[in-house]
Amino acid sequence: MKISINGLSKQYSHGIQALKGIDLEIESGVFGLLGPNGAGKTTLMRILATLLEPSQGSVKFGDLDLRKDRAAIRAMLGYLPQNFSTFSRLTTWEFLDYSAHLAGIRQSRARKKAVEQMLETVGLYEARDREANKLSGGMKRRLGIAQALIGNPRVLIVDEPTVGLDPEERLRFRNLLAEMAHNEIIIILSTHIVGDISGSCSRMAMLHRGELVYDDSPEKLIDQARGHIWRIQARDFELDLIKQHYPVVSTVPSENGWELQVVADKLDGFKAEPMEPNLEHAYVYFLENVLGESWNETLP
Numbered sequence: 001m002k003i004s005i006n007g008l009s010k011q012y013s014h015g016i017q018a019l020k021g022i023d024l025e026i027e028s029g030v031f032g033l034l035g036p037n038g039a040g041k042t043t044l045m046r047i048l049a050t051l052l053e054p055s056q057g058s059v060k061f062g063d064l065d066l067r068k069d070r071a072a073i074r075a076m077l078g079y080l081p082q083n084f085s086t087f088s089r090l091t092t093w094e095f096l097d098y099s100a101h102l103a104g105i106r107q108s109r110a111r112k113k114a115v116e117q118m119l120e121t122v123g124l125y126e127a128r129d130r131e132a133n134k135l136s137g138g139m140k141r142r143l144g145i146a147q148a149l150i151g152n153p154r155v156l157i158v159d160e161p162t163v164g165l166d167p168e169e170r171l172r173f174r175n176l177l178a179e180m181a182h183n184e185i186i187i188i189l190s191t192h193i194v195g196d197i198s199g200s201c202s203r204m205a206m207l208h209r210g211e212l213v214y215d216d217s218p219e220k221l222i223d224q225a226r227g228h229i230w231r232i233q234a235r236d237f238e239l240d241l242i243k244q245h246y247p248v249v250s251t252v253p254s255e256n257g258w259e260l261q262v263v264a265d266k267l268d269g270f271k272a273e274p275m276e277p278n279l280e281h282a283y284v285y286f287l288e289n290v291l292g293e294s295w296n297e298t299l300p
Contacts, residue, residue: 009055030187
């Protein structure tokens with residue numbers, strides 16, 4: 001199965017054009033959707049999750065049409081929204097059991113087994129009797145991931161899934177996505193955190209001001225930045241000057257001042273050495289040199 005998006009647009013009643021003629025095909029595996037806040041990512045995710053009507057265009061999940069077959073599409077979806085919340089007074093176990101029932105696991109024994117396995121998978125088994133509303137932010141995010149996965153969906157849509165997770169939890173989530181990708185399901189990962197894409201996705205798209213501006217592999221985006229990423233050893237008085245003239249991706253204190261990672265076609269007047277780009281470097285290079293946007297202005 002694949003998701004086919006053709007001419008998709010969304011204009012809100014206050015006149016904001018959130019999406020502008022998106023054409024995109026998404027096949028099985030982990031697909032990354034990257035872009036700064038306000039790019040249109042959440043609008044697209046909510047349309048795909050059947051929670052929002054598009055203004056124009058079409059979306060098909062295989063042979064199912066989003067406008068005509070909403071119930072059938074919802075039955076195959078798992079969805080983790082950006083702002084996930086639980087019901088008051090339900091324990092972690094009760095909330096996930098309720099989610100499993102909504103996902104179609106009706107038999108109590110099968111549901112009990114599924115809930116136990118999922119709580120173990122996301123590292124919440126020891127917190128199963130705690131009230132879900134009183135979990136920490138990271139634990140609530142893990143519970144949100146669990147409720148999205150509990151019904152073994154054919155399509156998993158996750159919007160900013162690692163917000164609030166510590167590095168260990170983020171790694172656990174990436175490994176979980178990698179394992180699920182072998183089951184021939186579609187996983188759509190929407191984020192502004194570049195590391196989530198580089199650590200999980202074989203293909204990605206980038207939205208910018210409601211438009212699709214990139215649709216290919218992370219590796220090809222990195223290739224565009226090769227030869228344009230530099231490491232500079234700067235003294236204290238040079239730091240502000242460099243920041244005024246070049247996009248600085250990383251600033252690390254060093255013994256003699258600062259070690260900077262800078263995006264530029266060339267550097268004048270500074271001692272610099274080229275370095276191999278990663279996806280974060282490539283993202284900044286694309287924003288600055290392809291889209292003509294200031295990196296600092298797109299920071300969340």
